Amino acid sequence: MKKLLLVFLSIFLLLTVACGDKGEKPPEKEEVKVAEEVTEETKEEFAPEDYYKSVFWKAVIPKDWEKNEEKSSDDDKTIVFNGSNGEQIAKIYISVGGSPKDIRKELEKLELSETDFIDKNVENGIYIGEEYGILFPSYSNLKAMARNIPKETNIEIQFAGDKLSAEAENLLKSFVLLTEDTGHTDPPYAHEGEEFAPTTGEISIGDYKFSAEYIKLDPVIPTYETFKTFGAQNGNYFYLVKNDELYIYDMNDSMKLVKTEKLPNEYSAIVASPNGKTYVTEPYKDSFILEGLEVEKTALDIKNKLTLHPSGTWGIEHNFSIDDINKVTINDDGTMTSEPIAFVGADGNPVQKMAANLFILEEKIAIPGGTEGEDSVYALGIYNTDGTLDVLLKNKDDKNLGSITGIIEGANTYFAADANMRAFYLWDKTGNFLGEVEDSDILGTNYPWMAKFFKGMDGNTYLVGTEERPDKSSNEVIVYKINTNL
Incomplete structure (x- = not known):
């Protein structure tokens, strides 16, 4: 009997060792199964009757949240909920066929890595349910964004307040996208995309x-931004401002990037002076002076955008309103003094309703904006330096211009860039429209935003803007030198 027990014991030990020789795979399978069960359990922790169902999604909504019918859309793409206090507490927006750039643009603004997001x-x-996304402050609220790529659907959920409530967390956790x-x-993504390589004409x-x-910049600047890229040339350097980022490229070293700096705000005005200084300004924000590679906050009392005369000795401070423009003088000690200047017609009354932008030429000041009167047209006013109108430049057949982002002067002509129309226009100095150059004619672009057209301190004419890459991975900051015999 003892021998028989020993035989059985030996067989049992052999079987145990044999199973052990196969490593840890069985426990691993058990762990995976448990993890899967937890995931399924999570999905099932909300009862079917707890869900609020719309055309495009379903999720668990607290019983005291009430749909705001007035603020919600009839097609269910936008649904707004009020809390028990009657105030808006959540807004859910679904974009079927939405652009992948929506969430990518937010990643760029938040300075989050695309590769980390992909991972x-x-x-x-x-x-948001099964969709990985981002949560970030949006004014005084929180916004959650995600994208389901196979369903080509963007999800945006805005929550009131600066902290997620338990109810908001449950909504996100229970969210199910119902689109096809x-x-x-x-x-x-931008870092995976093909760099822009135009054929100019x-x-x-x-x-x-x-x-x-x-x-070509080295390295290039991919971006999901379209409009907020501006530039200036001074000395050996080409300065670019994109949103709140400053890039400095060395023109003597094949346009290699030599410095980047984070600015405290977004800036849209950058202008160079022959004294080697370049001014970066924005209404009601701190201003900066760039000199070579140095970036210094200035104590100058600049409340609006600054545009300088080519001499650098004076300029104009402006911000959209035609009635609130100051002429500034740059003093020898670097300070500025200012006095109001009015831009008017021969009768002393304003000809234009606004100063959408402002450019200073050698002996003229150019202001794009809508004209006064019933037959208002969007035109480019050319004024003398005392503010009196010289000539009004209009599009062909006296039609509207678009968004004029820069102008240069020839011996007998004016040549301007229109970002909205993706074109350049030529007039003689009496205001006759001479012709149009489309962006594709010389830039080799498809549909660029021509953000700034200007004459550099080196005497060359430059264009700064953005263009979508052919593979649609992102936009890219573009810089051109424009040659003319004007």
């Missing part, structure tokens, strides 16, 4: 010739 490992990361999976794929209007040279 689902960003600091602001959050799940179409197998959609998105373009590559040349065109003539009468005896006047126009061509462009593409100036």
